[in-house]
Amino acid sequence: MTTTITAPETSPRPGPSPRRRVPALLRNSWRGLTNMRTALVLLFLLALAAIPGALLPQRSLNAQKVDKYIADRPTLGHWMDRLQLFGVFSSSWFTAVYVLLFVSLVGCIVPRVFDHYRALRTPPVAVPRNLSRLPHHFATTVETSPAEVIGTARGRLRGWRVIQRTGTREGELTLSAEKGYFREFGNLVFHLSLVGLLVAFAVGKLFGYEGNVVVVADNGPGFCTTSPAVFDSFRAGNVNDGTGLAPMCVRVKDFRADYLPNGQAEMFTANISYQSGKDLTSGTWRDTTIQVNHPLRVAGDRVYLQGHGYAPTFTVTYPNGQTRTETVQWLPEDTATFLSSGVMRFDPPGGMFGTEEERRKHQIAIEGLFAPTALLHGTLLTSSYPAMNDPAVAIDIYRGETGLDTGRAQSLFALDPEMVKQGRLAKEQRVNLRPGESATLADGTKVTFDGAKQFANMQVSHDPAQDWVLVFAVTMMAGLLVSLLLKRRRVWMRAYPEVTGDDERRTVVEMGGLARTDQAGWGGEFDRLRSSVLGDSTPSGTQNGEQ
Numbered sequence: 001m002t003t004t005i006t007a008p009e010t011s012p013r014p015g016p017s018p019r020r021r022v023p024a025l026l027r028n029s030w031r032g033l034t035n036m037r038t039a040l041v042l043l044f045l046l047a048l049a050a051i052p053g054a055l056l057p058q059r060s061l062n063a064q065k066v067d068k069y070i071a072d073r074p075t076l077g078h079w080m081d082r083l084q085l086f087g088v089f090s091s092s093w094f095t096a097v098y099v100l101l102f103v104s105l106v107g108c109i110v111p112r113v114f115d116h117y118r119a120l121r122t123p124p125v126a127v128p129r130n131l132s133r134l135p136h137h138f139a140t141t142v143e144t145s146p147a148e149v150i151g152t153a154r155g156r157l158r159g160w161r162v163i164q165r166t167g168t169r170e171g172e173l174t175l176s177a178e179k180g181y182f183r184e185f186g187n188l189v190f191h192l193s194l195v196g197l198l199v200a201f202a203v204g205k206l207f208g209y210e211g212n213v214v215v216v217a218d219n220g221p222g223f224c225t226t227s228p229a230v231f232d233s234f235r236a237g238n239v240n241d242g243t244g245l246a247p248m249c250v251r252v253k254d255f256r257a258d259y260l261p262n263g264q265a266e267m268f269t270a271n272i273s274y275q276s277g278k279d280l281t282s283g284t285w286r287d288t289t290i291q292v293n294h295p296l297r298v299a300g301d302r303v304y305l306q307g308h309g310y311a312p313t314f315t316v317t318y319p320n321g322q323t324r325t326e327t328v329q330w331l332p333e334d335t336a337t338f339l340s341s342g343v344m345r346f347d348p349p350g351g352m353f354g355t356e357e358e359r360r361k362h363q364i365a366i367e368g369l370f371a372p373t374a375l376l377h378g379t380l381l382t383s384s385y386p387a388m389n390d391p392a393v394a395i396d397i398y399r400g401e402t403g404l405d406t407g408r409a410q411s412l413f414a415l416d417p418e419m420v421k422q423g424r425l426a427k428e429q430r431v432n433l434r435p436g437e438s439a440t441l442a443d444g445t446k447v448t449f450d451g452a453k454q455f456a457n458m459q460v461s462h463d464p465a466q467d468w469v470l471v472f473a474v475t476m477m478a479g480l481l482v483s484l485l486l487k488r489r490r491v492w493m494r495a496y497p498e499v500t501g502d503d504e505r506r507t508v509v510e511m512g513g514l515a516r517t518d519q520a521g522w523g524g525e526f527d528r529l530r531s532s533v534l535g536d537s538t539p540s541g542t543q544n545g546e547q
Helices: 018-033 036-055 063-072 074-082 092-121 146-156 181-207 356-360 417-421 466-485 522-534
Strands: 136-142 161-166 173-179 209-216 233-236 248-259 265-276 286-291 296-298 301-317 323-327 340-346 363-371 374-377 380-383 392-400 425-433 438-440 446-462 489-499 505-515
Touching: 018 092, 036 092, 063 074, 092 181, 136 522, 146 161, 146 173, 146 489, 146 505, 146 522, 181 466, 209 248, 209 301, 248 301, 248 446, 265 296, 265 301, 286 301, 301 340, 301 363, 323 340, 363 380, 363 446, 380 392, 392 446, 417 425, 425 438, 489 522, 505 522
Parallel strands: none
Antiparallel strands: 136 505, 161 173, 173 489, 209 233, 209 446, 248 265, 265 286, 296 301, 301 323, 301 446, 340 363, 363 392, 374 380, 392 425, 438 446, 489 505
16 A cells, blocks of 8 residues: 655745834834934035035025025026925935934934943953964063062053962962953043034024124114114024024224235224123123134123225205205125225105105105225225225115105115106115215205215124034043044963973963054054063973964
């Protein structure tokens, strides 16, 4: 009888259930994110993502320049705006890279901290069985006993972590020594400081604020940080609404710009008076001097001197003898010679005209150029030097509606072209003037150029994490230097007695060394250490495994 045995059918092995796939996916994703290679890639991406922020205009710094950039490139500019390229450092994709880098660094560093702590508590490893296989090896025989050899070595290895053990042979003693734990400590300090630096930057962006204001020098009106409306431009942190500013008042007593003979600016210096804290109630003004990169630090804020320009002064004398005087900053068109352009608008004094409509039709506007050191090409005015050596203006004088009563926003440095186009603002005269000179209009109104004052562009900045940025930057550099300069190295010794044919007892000593991470320079240090521990003259000694 024949028996046929049929193998049981094997069903395919079932895969992991959906409940197990999710934890495995999360675990693998976390391991990939917290890999040091991933952190380096994210750091490179963060640097790469910051490039558009340096090359393209940013809305937080100059919204008008961004609008002009988009207007010049309607299609490309629109898509760039949708990609948040004009607000790189507050964009969602830059924030995502920033957060991922932070999480990756934390995930990489925390386990290494615990590993380093365990390494500090772990004694040096035992002596290898075959020391001659190490890159640096030395063997010799001495007259002293193994205990004396090991005792001498322990005394010479100060600063090393040393442990003595008993060997496998009779009377054998071994010594394990290790040094350079601060290399890993410096590496950890560097990465922890990098994390702290990222946190400090984030805190500064979240809770800080920054405002820019133009202040006319020569004891001009100055400004007080009562609200963001005081500033010409103001940028608050993501969780800061601009309220709760540190109260402070500043006015510029005088301003001095130093130039090289070729016109290049050398230094800006402003003598200022300020009030803060109790000074605001007592009326006390304190004097100090600020320069570029030497700000005023008060009440947690810093007042920087960023630049300067010129503010021409004009006086309009009306036919009835009443006057209006204004000093307004003009925009430097040429930063080399400070040829500046700007506008002034004058409203007639009350009571001169019977109706409001008539009053609006007799507003005066001045538009033109200011040269601190005048250079004329015929009637064309330009500037030859940035210092105010020979000031002059080339202006157009308009009469009509300047747009002061329309409620529409206007440029501080240009007239509304629609007013001119519609004929509501008509040009009456074009003239070049020096300080003290005047131009008289058809109705007897006289426009006088009185000269110019300098203005200072000041920035009030508040960053609650600025001190921590400095601390983390210093510790990061210190940790990097320690990790680069120190080397992790190990030294082992084995000493055991040897009986010769003449019944003389001698001690065989073997010594080996190993640099764990970098062998550069370790050979010379090993030789000096061996010479210090065992001495130089040993007739039966062998070095580096050579017989």
